[in-house]
Amino acid sequence: MKRVVLAASEREYAAKLAEYLREEEPGWDIAAYTHASALRRELFEDRSVELLIGQPSLLYETADAIDKAGKILALVEERGTSGGPWQEVIQFQPLPAILSAIRDGLGTVSASPPPDCQVLTLFSSSGGAGKSTVALNLIRQAGERGLRTFYLNLEALNATSLLFGKGEPDSLSRLLYALQTHPEQGDALLNRLCRHQPYLRTDYLDAPDHPGERLALTPELTEMLLEKIRSTGKYDLIVIDPDSGAGEWYRKLLEASDRIVWLLLDDTQMLMKNEKLLRYWQGQMEKDEIVHKLIFAVNKGNVGGLVNHWSLSGGSPPSILPYVPQWKAIDQPGRLLASPAFSGAVDRLMDRLALGGNVPDSGRKREERHGIQRTHARGAV
Incomplete structure (x- = not known):
């Protein structure tokens, strides 16, 4: 029996997490504490505590005793806020993600990517198709389905700081440099630079201010970056949001x-551009290599159907995502995730992608029960 001790001051949170751990890991001996005095007594007793997972406030209050634990995980609201030398885990996220971090702390997670970790790329022939809006809505709903997600924005210029904040704008540059010069440092650096957005329920890297490293990406570096994220074993879904382009690293990304999800608008010129770009990629790769992965989606579409003739092969009929006119003058970025009509269309798109879309109602209810959130909202992102 592995001895795992949980320390959280909120009684309801501690009870819910402890119950889940006992359900999922019957071979673990779970103890939960909400007060520092009781935690200290537990640690000083003659027991082998293999893992202590607790809020930083309780860890500091019991600093004279926590060295009795084999390993320590700090429960934090945002990465980098524990103030101590401990490995961190985001406190308010789906319970499966917390369990994954705990298993990692115990050394029971394989370093190889899980077979069901999927890479999903949003692609378009030109800008203005709404890739980032679709990507973020996909991520939000994937989290609601219990999937652990990572959002990777590879646009040369992007405005995702409206949603995520400024953070460390050189995060991606530092990681890419380390992968080329000191690959053995990649795991530790990714863990340190990775941040979590609780409303979207996703991990991510801060958006760079300058486009240099995206413009200089190579196929080899693109592959190294994706494999580094996959190899953490922490994610079920990695969502890539690149620029439109036809360079070699785009080919590697598609492969x-x-x-x-090939995104386009119901516009004559854009349809022609997409047709040309699709033919180009089919010439660069085996035709079936790209076509069988494709789902076309028309964004800002007419729910009554397409205005223009559909001539793209391999993905008809496309999914249609509705036009939301209120988004033209958005004053709170969180509203990009609050359209029922758009959310419904994205939900149907996820079913087509088989991203948790076959989960029965009972399973979805279980997933909802297995998500820990704050009892009060912090406001829209």
């Missing part, structure tokens, strides 16, 4: 993707 490495398990599914591709």
